[in-house]
Amino acid sequence: MRRRTDDDGGVSRRSYLAGSAAAVSLPLSGCLGSIGGNGTDDGDDGSTGDAPDRLVVRNGTVVSVDPDIGVLERADVYVENGEIVEVAEGIDPDDAAVIDASGAVVAPGFVNTHLHTWQAGVRGIAGDWTFTDYLEIMLGEVSSHYRPEDAYLGNLFGAAEQLNAGTTTVLDWFHIANSPDHSDRAIDGLEDAGIRAVFTHGPPGDDGAKWWEASTEPHPDDIERLHEERFPVADDRITLAMGIRGPDYATDEVVEEDITRAREMGIPASMHIGSLGGGGVYALEELGLLGDDLNYVHANRFEDEEFALVGDSGGSISTTPEVELQMGMGTPVLGKAAEAGATPSVGVDIVSNVSGDMFTQTRMAVGVQRGIDNQPVVDRGEQTTEVSIDPHRALEIATIEGARALGLEDRVGSITPGKRADLVVIDGGDVNTLPVNNPVETVAFQAGVGNVDTVIVDGEVAKRDGALTNDALAEERDAFEASAERVLSESGLAE
Numbered sequence: 001m002r003r004r005t006d007d008d009g010g011v012s013r014r015s016y017l018a019g020s021a022a023a024v025s026l027p028l029s030g031c032l033g034s035i036g037g038n039g040t041d042d043g044d045d046g047s048t049g050d051a052p053d054r055l056v057v058r059n060g061t062v063v064s065v066d067p068d069i070g071v072l073e074r075a076d077v078y079v080e081n082g083e084i085v086e087v088a089e090g091i092d093p094d095d096a097a098v099i100d101a102s103g104a105v106v107a108p109g110f111v112n113t114h115l116h117t118w119q120a121g122v123r124g125i126a127g128d129w130t131f132t133d134y135l136e137i138m139l140g141e142v143s144s145h146y147r148p149e150d151a152y153l154g155n156l157f158g159a160a161e162q163l164n165a166g167t168t169t170v171l172d173w174f175h176i177a178n179s180p181d182h183s184d185r186a187i188d189g190l191e192d193a194g195i196r197a198v199f200t201h202g203p204p205g206d207d208g209a210k211w212w213e214a215s216t217e218p219h220p221d222d223i224e225r226l227h228e229e230r231f232p233v234a235d236d237r238i239t240l241a242m243g244i245r246g247p248d249y250a251t252d253e254v255v256e257e258d259i260t261r262a263r264e265m266g267i268p269a270s271m272h273i274g275s276l277g278g279g280g281v282y283a284l285e286e287l288g289l290l291g292d293d294l295n296y297v298h299a300n301r302f303e304d305e306e307f308a309l310v311g312d313s314g315g316s317i318s319t320t321p322e323v324e325l326q327m328g329m330g331t332p333v334l335g336k337a338a339e340a341g342a343t344p345s346v347g348v349d350i351v352s353n354v355s356g357d358m359f360t361q362t363r364m365a366v367g368v369q370r371g372i373d374n375q376p377v378v379d380r381g382e383q384t385t386e387v388s389i390d391p392h393r394a395l396e397i398a399t400i401e402g403a404r405a406l407g408l409e410d411r412v413g414s415i416t417p418g419k420r421a422d423l424v425v426i427d428g429g430d431v432n433t434l435p436v437n438n439p440v441e442t443v444a445f446q447a448g449v450g451n452v453d454t455v456i457v458d459g460e461v462a463k464r465d466g467a468l469t470n471d472a473l474a475e476e477r478d479a480f481e482a483s484a485e486r487v488l489s490e491s492g493l494a495e
């Protein structure tokens with residue numbers, strides 16, 4: 001029943017134009033209110049946004065995603081030292097910085113539960129690749145040419161792209177851990193970007209066959225160093241997880257050893273599974289390894305019983321619909337995941353081929369699921385009488401369910417007093433958002449990246465008036481483009 005990746009796609013190396021790569025351009029300023037008032041401090045290193053001790057996001061329509069708070073019109077969100085203190089009308093604290101959100105919708109930041117952030121540098125080269133192309137070219141070739149500084153730049157700009165699109169938390173699945181320096185610089189990139197992240201330390205990208213084909217190599221020991229030295233505190237803005245190969249890509253012995261080590265460190269583990277074939281969950285069950293600390297990515301070819309096992313054990317599933325549909329992994333499984341009781345969540349996966357924003361990915365996951373749900377009625381020649389996944393549920397999947405999938409639901413995922421202030425302010429006065437007849441639908445189904453006016457992470461302003469606040473992006477832009485050009489050239493993908 002189990003399938004392993006012994007695929008040999010026989011794909012020939014391709015050649016891509018690299019000379020005309022689009023410049024990284026930051027969005028032009030919007031016209032929503034600006035930050036002001038007293039008590040505004042600069043960020044610690046001066047390179048990222050304002051981090052005022054007290055901050056009020058004023059007079060917006062607050063879509064809290066908290067069932068006890070619901071949607072509040074003309075409400076304020078009061079933040080103190082990065083924590084949401086109060087959500088109500090007419091809050092007027094002394095000496096607070098103010099972001100005027102009049103006419104805007106204030107929502108929790110999106111939670112992207114699966115991203116290989118490093119691939120920002122190879123953006124847009126893989127739009128017609130199959131999954132076997134990807135395994136051979138990206139993980140068999142491109143990944144070996146990344147140096148530590150390329151990992152830094154990829155993660156800095158990849159995380160900035162997420163913030164720009166209203167995503168405040170990302171699981172960064174890092175599978176170019178080619179040396180300790182690669183991992184350290186990748187974490188530096190996330191830190192300098194100012195995003196909340198689960199840095200998911202994976203295998204090196206230096207030998208695709210060794211690490212990804214029925215691998216007998218256990219997870220690199222460097223994760224213990226990272227755990228002790230870089231992540232000694234469990235509730236920092238960036239936390240650690242283990243990116244394991246899992247039963248589709250490694251032997252039972254390796255799977256058991258890896259998950260056991262992750263549990264000894266008290267960190268979650270995330271694995272790609274079920275995109276090449278089914279049966280992997282049975283292997284985990286036979287080994288006695290199922291648990292609520294496991295995150296399953298893709299899961300397209302799971303059998304129904306596998307979904308049940310994941311749901312019963314409290315696992316989470318990351319659906320990355322655009323990648324899965326393109327690359328022939330199978331139909332996205334948002335509905336099956338939820339039905340089985342697994343935590344359903346959405347991710348981007350890779351911007352080497354698909355859209356980096358959670359607006360697109362969430363809508364695609366929801367749209368595919370609605371199509372699946374409607375099809376039996378269509379097949380009977382009847383008319384649909386109800387539509388599955390209401391807009392609020394779609395928004396939950398992009399926010400609080402993602403937080404739950406990453407074990408962060410007590411800290412982020414909704415606008416709730418006591419949680420960290422990860423907020424997105426969406427302009428309701430733009431031509432594609434006006435009028436805001438239903439603020440939940442504005443966020444879930446109408447708005448896009450261009451409407452993201454302000455983004456706040458941990459109380460720190462990462463984007464305001466439609467522009468990212470991080471000076472590092474302008475400083476590093478040339479280096480980022482040069483890095484991408486070199487990696488593609490050495491990979492044989494540039495002319």
Ligand SMILES: [Zn+2]
Nearest residue numbers: 173272297349
């Ligand atoms: Zn992935």
